[in-house]
Amino acid sequence: xxxxxxxxxxxxxxxxKPPVEAxxxxxxxxxxxxxxxxxxxxxxxxxxxxxxLEGLLDATSGDVxxxxxxxxxxxxxxxxxxxxxxxxxxxxxxxxVHETITMxxxxxxxxxxxxxxxxxxxxxxxxxxxxxxxxxxxxxxxxVACAIVGDPQLLFLDEPTxxxxxxxxxxxxxxxxxxxxxxRTVMLTTHYMDEAERLxxxxxxxxxxxxxxxxxxxxxxxxxGGENVIEFTLADGSPAADEAELARLPAVRAVSREAGAYRxxxxxxxxxxxxxxxxxxxxxxxxxxxxxxxxxxxxVFVSLTGRHLQEEEPADAAx
Amino acid sequence: MPPRKYWPLAQLVLSRLRLFLREPAxxxxxxxxxxxxxxxxxIAFRENPTEIIAVDVVLADGVGAYVxxxxxxxxxxxxxxxxxxxxxxPREDWRKxxxxxxxxxVIAILPGASPPYQLWDExxxxxxxxxxxxxxxxxxxxxxxxxxxxxxxxxQKPGSRYIDFLLPGMIGMNxxxxxxxGIGFVVVDMRVRKLLKRFLATPMRRSDFLLAIMFSxxxxxxxxxxxxxxxxxxxxxxxCQGNFLELTLAVLLGGFAFAGIGLLVASRAQTVxxxxxxxxLVMLPMWILSGVFFSSERFPEVVQPIINLLPLTALNxxxxxxxxxGQSLLTLWxxxxxxxxxxxGTFAIALKIFRWK
Numbered sequence: 001x002x003x004x005x006x007x008x009x010x011x012x013x014x015x016x017k018p019p020v021e022a023x024x025x026x027x028x029x030x031x032x033x034x035x036x037x038x039x040x041x042x043x044x045x046x047x048x049x050x051x052x053l054e055g056l057l058d059a060t061s062g063d064v065x066x067x068x069x070x071x072x073x074x075x076x077x078x079x080x081x082x083x084x085x086x087x088x089x090x091x092x093x094x095x096x097v098h099e100t101i102t103m104x105x106x107x108x109x110x111x112x113x114x115x116x117x118x119x120x121x122x123x124x125x126x127x128x129x130x131x132x133x134x135x136x137x138x139x140x141x142x143x144v145a146c147a148i149v150g151d152p153q154l155l156f157l158d159e160p161t162x163x164x165x166x167x168x169x170x171x172x173x174x175x176x177x178x179x180x181x182x183x184r185t186v187m188l189t190t191h192y193m194d195e196a197e198r199l200x201x202x203x204x205x206x207x208x209x210x211x212x213x214x215x216x217x218x219x220x221x222x223x224x225g226g227e228n229v230i231e232f233t234l235a236d237g238s239p240a241a242d243e244a245e246l247a248r249l250p251a252v253r254a255v256s257r258e259a260g261a262y263r264x265x266x267x268x269x270x271x272x273x274x275x276x277x278x279x280x281x282x283x284x285x286x287x288x289x290x291x292x293x294x295x296x297x298x299x300v301f302v303s304l305t306g307r308h309l310q311e312e313e314p315a316d317a318a319x
Numbered sequence: 320m321p322p323r324k325y326w327p328l329a330q331l332v333l334s335r336l337r338l339f340l341r342e343p344a345x346x347x348x349x350x351x352x353x354x355x356x357x358x359x360x361x362i363a364f365r366e367n368p369t370e371i372i373a374v375d376v377v378l379a380d381g382v383g384a385y386v387x388x389x390x391x392x393x394x395x396x397x398x399x400x401x402x403x404x405x406x407x408x409p410r411e412d413w414r415k416x417x418x419x420x421x422x423x424x425v426i427a428i429l430p431g432a433s434p435p436y437q438l439w440d441e442x443x444x445x446x447x448x449x450x451x452x453x454x455x456x457x458x459x460x461x462x463x464x465x466x467x468x469x470x471x472x473x474x475q476k477p478g479s480r481y482i483d484f485l486l487p488g489m490i491g492m493n494x495x496x497x498x499x500x501g502i503g504f505v506v507v508d509m510r511v512r513k514l515l516k517r518f519l520a521t522p523m524r525r526s527d528f529l530l531a532i533m534f535s536x537x538x539x540x541x542x543x544x545x546x547x548x549x550x551x552x553x554x555x556x557x558x559c560q561g562n563f564l565e566l567t568l569a570v571l572l573g574g575f576a577f578a579g580i581g582l583l584v585a586s587r588a589q590t591v592x593x594x595x596x597x598x599x600l601v602m603l604p605m606w607i608l609s610g611v612f613f614s615s616e617r618f619p620e621v622v623q624p625i626i627n628l629l630p631l632t633a634l635n636x637x638x639x640x641x642x643x644x645g646q647s648l649l650t651l652w653x654x655x656x657x658x659x660x661x662x663x664g665t666f667a668i669a670l671k672i673f674r675w676k
Contacts, residue, residue, distance in 0.1 A: 094341040
């Protein structure tokens with residue numbers, strides 16, 4: 001299968017004192033027709049990587065091919081074939097939705113009709129409204145409409161739903177699903193787990209400018225050892241539970257502990273749960289609370305890095 | 320490949336026009352403000368068709384009772400000249416009146432002295448000094464000792480009023496403001512919004528983008544110049560002595576030079592604050608030095624060569640040469656050369672150092 005994106009040993013260093021390496025030898029292959037997600041905390045190098053792939057930033061070193069072309073020699077060929085939504089673009093306030101999309105349409109040799117782009121993002125009611133009058137979710141859908149009006153083979157979306165309310169996020173997911181139905185490739189960054197799980201065929205977990213895990217959301221979760229998670233805390237004043245003993249319980253694959261909360265990765269909760277309760281009772285440890293849930297990419301990230309995705313990174317990491 | 324259905328240059332120009340027309344404040348500053356200014360200055364500095372010289376006649380300090388014709392007959396002598404407005408006043412407050420400019424000249428009667436009066440003027444006020452000369456001349460003529468007054472002819476040359484001087488300066492100033500605000504500020508605003516970056520990610524040609532901003536700007540400016548000229552003609556009767564084609568070329572040349580300067584100023588600025596500061600740095604000296612409101616020749620001789628090299632000075636000289644003196648672009652070649660140099664030079668540098676990302 002041909003590759004939509006190939007990226008080898010990508011490095012981006014920002015000069016300064018001290019120099020900052022936002023991307024440190026990143027490898028990626030994105031297949032045609034898939035939706036690929038770059039997942040990671042703020043400052044992990046997601047946006048930098050994306051902007052290099054989009055031709056907006058020059059890499060310090062490494063090799064990048066987009067749709068079989070390289071930046072520097074075939075810029076226009078690439079630009080005609082990709083669509084982009086940046087993390088934050090403030091389109092002109094006093095142009096209407098239709099005028100804005102028509103202007104973007106004019107930049108491409110071929111593309112879809114502006115009305116068709118408006119229909120695909122469900123902004124028909126707002127076609128004649130000024131951009132300044134749109135809600136956050138509507139503005140984001142307009143940005144996507146501007147990205148797809150050139151009928152791209154490959155669509156880049158940088159944190160498409162950050163800051164949106166749940167309803168607006170779901171609407172945008174619908175738009176992305178619709179775009180994928182035509183067999184096009186999507187590459188997006190996100191720091192929302194549910195978004196990556198809902199949208200992406202494959203996910204690369206990025207941390208400190210490198211890919212630390214790669215696979216389908218299912219595969220990554222399976223790497224935890226169990227697809228379910230049992231979390232519990234003990235009543236105040238209780239002695240700590242024996243983690244090694246917990247790990248030996250049936251169906252338990254991994255144990256971790258964070259700020260007094262225990263997290264067990266388990267394969268069959270109906271086997272692990274009775275064993276856990278019996279064990280705690282026998283040890284005389286009273287429970288404060290207990291929950292079970294499906295494992296998520298968040299658990300993957302925590303198990304890989306020991307940190308949560310939403311934690312703030314040190315300020316020196318370039319966004 | 321099918322023919323293009325949507326033309327990027329046309330779409331970009333259309334967007335600029337729409338954005339401009341939807342911004343009432345911008346329309347006022349571009350079209351309304353210069354007219355208000357022209358009207359205000361034109362009225363403030365209009366010529367008085369009949370000049371009035373206010374003269375107070377008082378009894379000098381220290382003079383006791385005086386019996387004689389009021390004002391010692393001076394009022395009758397001065398009344399022969401209709402410009403004089405003579406008032407006989409009590410002597411208490413004449414110094415204050417002279418100081419405050421309520422009167423231009425005070426004649427203090429000194430009976431018995433020769434001549435029987437003193438003249439008091441306020442030497443820092445031009446009107447006061449002129450009043451003294453006029454009164455002296457009138458009184459001297461009446462003494463009959465002077466030769467007959469020479470016949471006076473008035474030069475009736477068009478374009479010698481202040482409003483005639485001001486109008487081309489206002490056009491020049493507007494071309495400067497248009498280039499810097501309409502291009503410099505607009506470009507930086509788009510950079511701050513990350514719109515430049517967004518455009519860069521499309522196959523849009525950069526030349527189309529820059530041309531669109533220039534075209535739309537020149538269009539606004541031409542309309543602005545037409546409005547100013549029409550207003551000047553209708554309200555103040557200012558006429559263009561030169562050729563309108565050459566005037567249009569001069570306006571386009573000035574617009575081009577300041578568009579280049581605007582683009583250069585905007586080429587690297589990252590914030591609206593930076594661009595505002597830079598624009599003021601460029602514009603303020605020229606507002607004062609380049610002869611918009613008063614002739615730049617009032618500045619010392621040594622700085623004249625520098626002032627003459629400023630783009631607004633060159634543009635104002637060019638516009639005044641055409642509008643007031645009916646000169647042609649050929650005779651004004653130094654100004655044409657300076658403006659062309661600015662336009663070409665700033666564009667070349669701006670395109671080289673322009674920051675798109």
